[in-house]
Amino acid sequence: GAVVSQHPSRVICKSGTSVKIECRSLDFQATTMFWYRQFPKQSLMLMATSNEGSKATYEQGVEKDKFLINHASLTLSTLTVTSAHPEDSSFYICSALDRDNQPQHFGDGTRLSIL
Amino acid sequence: AQKVTQAQTEISVVEKEDVTLDCVYETRDTTYYLFWYKQPPSGELVFLIRRNSFDEQNEISGRYSWNFQKSTSSFNFTITASQVVDSAVYFCALSEALGYSTLTFGKGTMLLVSP
Numbered sequence: 001g002a003v004v005s006q007h008p009s010r011v012i013c014k015s016g017t018s019v020k021i022e023c024r025s026l027d028f029q030a031t032t033m034f035w036y037r038q039f040p041k042q043s044l045m046l047m048a049t050s051n052e053g054s055k056a057t058y059e060q061g062v063e064k065d066k067f068l069i070n071h072a073s074l075t076l077s078t079l080t081v082t083s084a085h086p087e088d089s090s091f092y093i094c095s096a097l098d099r100d101n102q103p104q105h106f107g108d109g110t111r112l113s114i115l
Numbered sequence: 116a117q118k119v120t121q122a123q124t125e126i127s128v129v130e131k132e133d134v135t136l137d138c139v140y141e142t143r144d145t146t147y148y149l150f151w152y153k154q155p156p157s158g159e160l161v162f163l164i165r166r167n168s169f170d171e172q173n174e175i176s177g178r179y180s181w182n183f184q185k186s187t188s189s190f191n192f193t194i195t196a197s198q199v200v201d202s203a204v205y206f207c208a209l210s211e212a213l214g215y216s217t218l219t220f221g222k223g224t225m226l227l228v229s230p
């Protein structure tokens with residue numbers, strides 16, 4: 001089946017650090033990838049939709065300058081949390097569509113903790 | 116606008132009991148997909164099922180079964196003879212039928228199965 005790899009799985013860093021999270025589709029080409037954020041005991045909230053070769057589409061309330069998304073190839077999208085602060089601590093999870101066909105295949109998530 | 120309601124926040128059962136997780140959705144689309152995902156404590160999202168709005172047949176997969184009723188806009192999930200390994204948060208989700216459409220998640224139901 002379709003496999004999505006997300007790295008790193010856990011990050012602990014100091015406030016003010018920028019953190020990059022990678023999302024790779026391992027055995028398929030993903031023209032569309034999604035980034036979600038999940039706070040403890042809450043649902044997944046879509047942050048942005050990432051299309052290969054174009055600018056990401058951000059959901060309302062998500063700062064595009066804070067959460068930089070790059071989708072430079074059909075197998076890789078990256079999310080960079082710039083100048084991270086404690087309130088950015090959360091579980092970030094990506095997903096990818098295989099040739100735009102549902103269902104979305106999810107990575108294992110990244111648990112980000114900002115001290 | 117699309118909306119998914121999982122009214123049960125948390126359900127506790129004893130092993131071998133049957134349990135049904137409710138999901139009610141709202142959409143103006145005539146064609147759409149419904150999904151169930153499982154999120155164990157480790158955090159990854161595991162895809163369980165996708166159902167097209169045109170297919171109202173119930174589905175059974177091992178101990179899992181799904182009841183899709185368009186008349187009541189419900190897509191309920193039943194686990195038969197529950198096991199401790201079934202303990203997880205279960206999310207119901209909805210998307211338009213277009214492949215690249217985003218997922219709208221419910222708030223999730225935490226299922227605790229005790230031995």
